[in-house]
Amino acid sequence: MATKASKAAARLMISPAVLLLLGWMIAPLALTLYFSFLRYNLIMPGDNLFVGWENYYWFLTDPSFKAAMINTLVLVGGVLCVTVLGGIGFALLLEKPMFGQGIIRIMVIAPFFVMPTVSALIWKNMFMNPVNGIFGQIASGLGFAPIDFFGQFPLLSIIFIVSWQWLPFATLILLTALQSLDQEQLEAAEMDGASWLNRFRFIMLPHLARAITVVILIQTIFLLSTFAEILVTTNGGPGTATTNLTYLVYVSSLLQFDVGMGSAGGVIAIILANIVAIFLMRMIGKNLDA
Template sequence: MNKPIASGRKVGGLRPLALQGPAVTLLFLWMIVPLSMTVWFSLQRYNLLMPGMDEFDGLTNYRYLFTDPALWSSMITTLLLVGWVLVITVVGGTLLAVLFQQEFFGRGIARVLVISPFFVMPTASALVWKNLMMHPSNGVLAWLAGVFGMEPINWFSSLPLTSIVIIVAWQWLPFALLILLTAMQSLDEDQVEAARMDGAGPIAVFFFITLPHLKRAISVVIMIEMIFLLTVFAEIFVTTSGGPGLATTNLAYLIYIRALLDYDVGLASAGGVVAIVLANIVAIFLVRMVAKNLED
């Protein structure tokens, strides 16, 4: 027999479902309508330059997409971008979290300053890096190269993907630091002190106490960052426009090219479906990894 609770609802009854129904329905429609339209347009021959000529075309868009070298190039670029940014942010965030956990003068101000890049809009940060830091003539890095007697680097021509990785990593490193530094607050200092009394040095403490303690937080950082890094767009649009050639064209930017530069809505929608499938595969893998870490 169901027992009433203070709010008047019954555990296991229909009333909770009725209360949750509108929200669940709204979220379902919010997701399913755009997804259904994307799948539908991916099966159409629909080019904005040829109005009135749209027709059902089956899997033609997918056949063309999977035989297009630009797709595979963009997927490799996406994986390289995501992988390198994750390495930089996770390793750098872990080391910085250990550093900022120590007591030193001005630590509070330093924490605020090091986290602030995460709150800068991607377009603004890309413009700062393009015109202030990486400009081959007037940039800060060009000036530093001149100070040390080296030739300035034209970053976006010579090292385009590296430039994008640096910009995106600069934005996401504070996020990783914030999560990992928060996790560091729960580290048992008595355990660390006991290890030091037993003769463990800083490196041993880091690898055998600090790093295992941060394992769950690192998993969360990887999961959240990877989902967002699959859709990096503004940094590429502002700095390299996907070039030179296809050197910095990731999957998100390729979809933009097909939709808003080539006006091929059908082909762009097919690319969108591929991106959704890829993102879901990654999400399933990451959710399982995080769940496994939480169970440990």
């Protein structure tokens, strides 16, 4: 009886927070669904006609939609490859004792705390600007023509900037997992003559599998909504070269003033994000059960 009473008390105590969270989530979602079925344009106020699935049809058949989906997948996949592989490399380096280890770890993790808008502005103006940027100055000093990164390699530049910001997160998670590895296993394998590559392949990497899965899940959810870096650097261009699904919703809603179609795009983005999240959660569940 005491256990049931304590559980009931616990549910009662957390219910205000749960109700607040549900209201915070459900209210915007309900409004988004409502507007997605209306012809609601800010240029023509009062013309709020119910159009059913028309907004979804026009959003899905928009010529920019296919490019936005491809760019979204390339952006997420590219950042995940860089951060997971780079995070493993940095975790292996930072796990070893070295001079100034604490300061080095802080410097490696620091980019994660920089706002996306600020980091995008820094990379755009201080590093990648072909005239005044550091990379351009170095290229000119070596006798090479400066590279216009956002003009020649726009999506690759966005991937680099986003990866720079998310690499510390992957490093921190993987470093924590690596430090939990029983060192006696590595010492025993080394005494048996196993090379470092074999120790990494058969002991370290399987131990890091769960941490890698968690990194992929969390980063994928956030990377699907990448927006600030694109807005600050390329505005989705040149053309639609860096337009992802989130930026396409922004264009429809706030640049074309079509709230109805933008809301439909937001609903589609939510559905796709949940499909990806459910798929990754199942992967994590299988990994944890293994």
